[in-house]
Amino acid sequence: MSRFLLIHGSCHGAWCWSPLIAQLSVLGHDASAIDLPSHGADTTPVGCVTLDLYARAIIDAIDAPVILVGHSMAGYPITAAANIAPDKISALVYLCAYVPFAGKTLGEMRRMAPSQPLLEAVQIDADKTSFTINPAMATDKFYHDVDPDLAAWAVGQLGAQPIKPQETPLSCRHRVPSHYIRCLDDRAIPPAMQTTMSHDWPPDTLHNMLTSHSPFLSDPSELAKILSTIAQRAERDRC
Numbered sequence: 001m002s003r004f005l006l007i008h009g010s011c012h013g014a015w016c017w018s019p020l021i022a023q024l025s026v027l028g029h030d031a032s033a034i035d036l037p038s039h040g041a042d043t044t045p046v047g048c049v050t051l052d053l054y055a056r057a058i059i060d061a062i063d064a065p066v067i068l069v070g071h072s073m074a075g076y077p078i079t080a081a082a083n084i085a086p087d088k089i090s091a092l093v094y095l096c097a098y099v100p101f102a103g104k105t106l107g108e109m110r111r112m113a114p115s116q117p118l119l120e121a122v123q124i125d126a127d128k129t130s131f132t133i134n135p136a137m138a139t140d141k142f143y144h145d146v147d148p149d150l151a152a153w154a155v156g157q158l159g160a161q162p163i164k165p166q167e168t169p170l171s172c173r174h175r176v177p178s179h180y181i182r183c184l185d186d187r188a189i190p191p192a193m194q195t196t197m198s199h200d201w202p203p204d205t206l207h208n209m210l211t212s213h214s215p216f217l218s219d220p221s222e223l224a225k226i227l228s229t230i231a232q233r234a235e236r237d238r239c
Contacts, residue, residue, distance in 0.1 A: 001028050001029055001030055002030070002067055003064060003066045004024060004029060004030070004066060004067050004069055005034070005061060005069070007033070007034070007036065007068065007070045007074040007077060007078055008036065008071055009070075009072025009073045009074050010133075010166075011132065011158045011159055012039065012071070012157075012159075013041070013159065014033035014035045016033075016214070016216055019216060019220040020224060021033065023221050023223070023224035027224055029227075029231065034058070036049075036058075036074075036077065038159075040159070046130045046160055047129045047164075049165060051076060051165040052080065053165075054081075055080035055081040055084055058081040062089070065088055065089060066088070066089060067089075067227070067231055068081065068092050069093040070092070071096065071097055071216070072097050072098070072213065073106055075094045075097030075099050075106075076106050077165070078097075079092070079099070079174070080170055082172075082174035083174050090234045091178065092174075092176050092178040092179070093179045093180075093230060094179070094197075095215070095223075096188075096189055096194055096213055097180075098197065099172070103169050105167050105168055105169050105170075106165070106167075106168075107167050109197075110166075112193070113196075115190050117141065117190060118141055118187075121134045121137035129164070130161055131161050132158070132160050132161070133158055135155050135158070139151045139152075139155060141188050142213050142214050143155070143212060143213075145219075146214060146217045177234065178205065179205045179207065179230050180194070180201055180207070181207045182195065182207070182209070183209050183211050183212065183215060184209065184210050185210055185212055186213045189213065207229075209222060
């Protein structure tokens with residue numbers, strides 16, 4: 001049995017991982033998810049959220065080494081957590097996630113992409129401390145291959161995303177083994193950008209899914225199998 005901690009992406013919360021947690025349990029793994037500060041049920045004011053606060057919340061949620069999975073923007077928080085407490089993390093998994101390039105913010109990484117498919121759906125609040133996703137566009141951007149009823153439920157759960165963590169530069173200083181899962185039908189982070197961020201990684205650390213930006217909802221069974229394979233490798237590496 002391996003232990004997983006699942007970290008959600010922009011505007012999401014721990015709620016998005018429920019189908020995957022169930023599938024990992026079927027495979028004999030222990031998985032849990034948290035709400036990052038100001039997301040889901042967490043009541044931290046949006047304007048108080050920093051990238052370091054995200055990282056500290058992740059570290060505080062770990063009481064024994066875990067495989068840490070970060071979706072989308074959570075590539076930055078999981079990297080920050082690994083920089084601070086690598087001993088708490090047996091492996092990192094970037095699920096169609098941003099991998100920090102040295103000294104660059106997530107916002108800068110987003111602007112490096114060959115296209116900006118999510119930009120038209122982003123609604124920045126008046127004081128420019130957070131943004132939301134236009135509900136009318138959310139299904140197309142995040143959930144186009146998800147069961148329509150489940151997708152409608154997910155759209156209703158989306159919340160505000162603090163901007164400050166995404167405008168904070170970061171570098172990868174850790175030595176934690178890392179894997180990347182590319183989603184090849186992603187309409188939020190272009191697959192070409194996912195390839196750019198992982199192009200020089202060892203082949204056995206790269207995994208592909210023919211899904212949207214949200215495989216935890218569209219194909220949780222296959223995602224669980226990939227994560228289980230990653231867990232088996234992490235166990236071998238420890239021996």
